[in-house]
Amino acid sequence: MRQLVETLFAEAFDNPYLAKMEDQARLDLSALQAVGDRLAFATDSYVIQPLEFPGGDIGRLAVNGTVNDLAVGGARPLFLSCAFIIEEGLPLPLLQRIVRSMADAAREAGVKIVTGDTKVVPRGQADGLFINTSGVGVIPKGCELAATRCRPGDAVLVSGTLGDHGAAILNARGELGLESQWSSDCQPLHGLVEQMLARCSQVRALRDATRGGVAAVLHEFAQASACSMRLFEAALPVRPEVRGVCELLGLDALHFANEGKLVAVVAAEQAQALLAAMQAHPAGHEACIIGEVLAGPAGQVQILTGMGSERLLDLPTGELLPRIC
Amino acid sequence: MRYVDEFRDPAHARVLLQRVRERMALPALRQRHPVRIMEVCGGHTHTIFRHGLEALLPAGLELVHGPGCPVCVLPRERIDDCVAVAAHPGVILATFGDALRVPGTRASLQQARAEGADVRIVYSPLDALALARAHPQREVVFFALGFETTMPATALTVLQASRERIANFSLLCHHISIVPTLQALLEDKDVQLDGFIGPGHVSMVIGSHPYEFIAHRYQKPFVIAGFEPVDILQSVLMLLSQLAAGEACVENQYARVVAEGGNRQALAAVSEVFELREHALWRGLGDIPRSGMRLRQTYAAFDAERRFGLFDMAESVAPEPASACCDQVLKGCCQPKQCPLFGSECIPEHPVGALMVSSEGACAACYQYRR
Numbered sequence: 094m095r096q097l098v099e100t101l102f103a104e105a106f107d108n109p110y111l112a113k114m115e116d117q118a119r120l121d122l123s124a125l126q127a128v129g130d131r132l133a134f135a136t137d138s139y140v141i142q143p144l145e146f147p148g149g150d151i152g153r154l155a156v157n158g159t160v161n162d163l164a165v166g167g168a169r170p171l172f173l174s175c176a177f178i179i180e181e182g183l184p185l186p187l188l189q190r191i192v193r194s195m196a197d198a199a200r201e202a203g204v205k206i207v208t209g210d211t212k213v214v215p216r217g218q219a220d221g222l223f224i225n226t227s228g229v230g231v232i233p234k235g236c237e238l239a240a241t242r243c244r245p246g247d248a249v250l251v252s253g254t255l256g257d258h259g260a261a262i263l264n265a266r267g268e269l270g271l272e273s274q275w276s277s278d279c280q281p282l283h284g285l286v287e288q289m290l291a292r293c294s295q296v297r298a299l300r301d302a303t304r305g306g307v308a309a310v311l312h313e314f315a316q317a318s319a320c321s322m323r324l325f326e327a328a329l330p331v332r333p334e335v336r337g338v339c340e341l342l343g344l345d346a347l348h349f350a351n352e353g354k355l356v357a358v359v360a361a362e363q364a365q366a367l368l369a370a371m372q373a374h375p376a377g378h379e380a381c382i383i384g385e386v387l388a389g390p391a392g393q394v395q396i397l398t399g400m401g402s403e404r405l406l407d408l409p410t411g412e413l414l415p416r417i418c
Numbered sequence: 419m420r421y422v423d424e425f426r427d428p429a430h431a432r433v434l435l436q437r438v439r440e441r442m443a444l445p446a447l448r449q450r451h452p453v454r455i456m457e458v459c460g461g462h463t464h465t466i467f468r469h470g471l472e473a474l475l476p477a478g479l480e481l482v483h484g485p486g487c488p489v490c491v492l493p494r495e496r497i498d499d500c501v502a503v504a505a506h507p508g509v510i511l512a513t514f515g516d517a518l519r520v521p522g523t524r525a526s527l528q529q530a531r532a533e534g535a536d537v538r539i540v541y542s543p544l545d546a547l548a549l550a551r552a553h554p555q556r557e558v559v560f561f562a563l564g565f566e567t568t569m570p571a572t573a574l575t576v577l578q579a580s581r582e583r584i585a586n587f588s589l590l591c592h593h594i595s596i597v598p599t600l601q602a603l604l605e606d607k608d609v610q611l612d613g614f615i616g617p618g619h620v621s622m623v624i625g626s627h628p629y630e631f632i633a634h635r636y637q638k639p640f641v642i643a644g645f646e647p648v649d650i651l652q653s654v655l656m657l658l659s660q661l662a663a664g665e666a667c668v669e670n671q672y673a674r675v676v677a678e679g680g681n682r683q684a685l686a687a688v689s690e691v692f693e694l695r696e697h698a699l700w701r702g703l704g705d706i707p708r709s710g711m712r713l714r715q716t717y718a719a720f721d722a723e724r725r726f727g728l729f730d731m732a733e734s735v736a737p738e739p740a741s742a743c744c745d746q747v748l749k750g751c752c753q754p755k756q757c758p759l760f761g762s763e764c765i766p767e768h769p770v771g772a773l774m775v776s777s778e779g780a781c782a783a784c785y786q787y788r789r
């Protein structure tokens with residue numbers, strides 16, 4: 094099995110770094126320095142059921158997730174490591190599909206998978222397949238994105254519709270019995286980020302809205318900057334199908350995970366320019382201005398409801414539980 | 419989205435709010451201030467907080483958040499029963515996600531799952547039956563929870579299981595009925611209410627007749643309402659109109675869903691499968707006679723209480739701490755924020771009282787959306 098897997102990886106991810114077959118990838122410093130003056134380094138582990146879902150699979154997710162963690166720091170993602178923990182008995186064709194999809198995702202994102210590891214564990218000790226990826230990217234000189242830089246008056250933007258990934262996964266588990274077909278938004282964001290930063294000098298902070306959704310990101314921004322965030326409920330972009338799932342289960346799309354959407358905070362005077370820059374990129378063509386940064390109370394996130402009243406937006410805790418009864 | 423957006427239309431809401439203000443200024447209502455209206459159902463409580471409706475209502479009009487959230491009135495002992503059953507070797511305990519975080523006296527089902535019990539979230543009792551079919555060597559127990567809204571689906575599932583002679587499926591039945599509880603509230607001297615926003619989903623099943631006594635015997639207006647902001651505002655307006663005219667009757671604002679006679683087929687299935695229990699415990703309210711359901715003798719084979727030898731749950735109940743104001747909040751005698759435990763000892767992650775448990779409980783909704 095092990096042998097088989099290693100050949101599979103070597104073929105799929107084929108690149109000069111990997112082909113050297115050393116225990117470590119060796120990256121040329123001068124090439125990195127040509128891109129910027131700081132390394133960005135990120136890691137994430139991917140655990141998801143089902144392993145394949147509309148719009149992606151765990152492999153594509155593992156590439157794009159780490160690429161996006163680098164991208165929202167303003168970094169150009171360059172290299173990934175990947176480690177597989179495979180449960181004994183995972184069907185080989187499934188593994189092949191996932192590895193190929195991972196290789197495709199890496200190619201599309203312009204990153205190379207330069208080092209890796211595989212462990213096969215006995216049945217019952219893993220849920221099919223776990224993947225960890227770590228990534229290295231380079232941050233161009235002068236790029237200083239940080240949540241602490243949000244200021245009262247700034248505008249809050251989102252790069253597209255909320256909750257597509259979370260709702261697609263819920264539906265893909267087949268328990269909702271919904272016919273409706275929509276896909277996870279799983280996609281790399283570094284191209285979008287590059288375009289945003291090239292056109293707007295006053296972008297304060299970016300973050301990809303994965304687990305905990307846009308709500309969690311806004312809470313992080315509010316806490317880090319000691320400001321408060323106010324959302325306009327009427328401006329939130331949510332696909333009708335996703336809204337249907339939310340209404341059905343008593344859940345909030347603001348809490349749903351996304352895998353290819355970012356939240357941006359920008360100085361008010363550049364809000365329109367940033368919106369235009371985002372909408373001009375395929376990964377941001379449904380971008381919207383969804384809120385603003387207020388002076389306080391520090392750490393709070395509020396929503397201006399469609400009815401014209403204000404309420405708090407809670408920080409999601411743990412697993413999202415549907416309300417049925 | 420059809421049937422949702424039109425009932426969230428801000429312009430429509432503004433018109434209704436203006437008319438609510440006008441009604442409240444009428445002399446007949448001015449002397450009643452405060453006018454106190456109870457929304458019975460947790461779904462309404464959630465809508466009210468989620469859309470910030472309270473802040474839009476004129477002074478002198480108070481909404482009292484009622485007991486109609488099945489998770490909030492679930493006694494901890496019932497969760498203990500579930501945890502105990504889930505601990506039996508070979509058992510899969512299937513539950514709605516709603517019940518997962520409700521604390522028992524020792525653990526919640528979520529904690530039990532973390533400790534190794536096989537607890538699965540299902541979206542309908544039929545999913546639980548499907549689990550039983552898929553795992554014939556396991557014992558699948560469905561925690562049947564909720565008001566008349568979820569009762570018919572449970573009943574139909576039992577009938578299906580019986581037809582298919584599925585032997586490894588049973589119910590832990592905690593279905594309850596809201597109507598006896600409304601009566602108990604109306605009999606309570608502490609409770610001062612002027613009218614009710616009636617539960618929409620429950621009424622879809624039982625119709626509007628079971629509430630007639632509220633209007634006749636207790637002279638309280640009752641309006642069955644839908645779940646969108648415009649539904650609620652319109653129902654408030656209808657209640658105020660009745661009050662201003664000195665009338666009390668049952669009206670149906672949710673006619674797009676609720677038929678006067680309810681759903682006959684659903685009711686037939688329910689009465690085929692279930693019978694009333696003499697006693698049923700409600701968290702925060704205590705024993706309310708003839709408000710709970712259990713399986714009839716004919717379907718005893720599907721009764722997890724009998725299968726696992728649980729004794730009748732009305733026997734013992736652990737009291738809430740003395741400083742908790744749950745019963746006061748439930749009866750509308752005090753606001754969540756006035757409870758000394760609110761937001762300190764009692765928060766959604768570790769609720770002291772029932773109302774902090776589900777986001778449809780008055781305290782949790784208040785904590786989540788207002789604080």
Ligand code: SF4
Pocket residue numbers: 741742743744745747754757758759760761764769770771772773774781
């Ligand atoms: S805050 Fe907690 S203890 Fe106090 S009334 Fe609400 S649920 Fe009960």
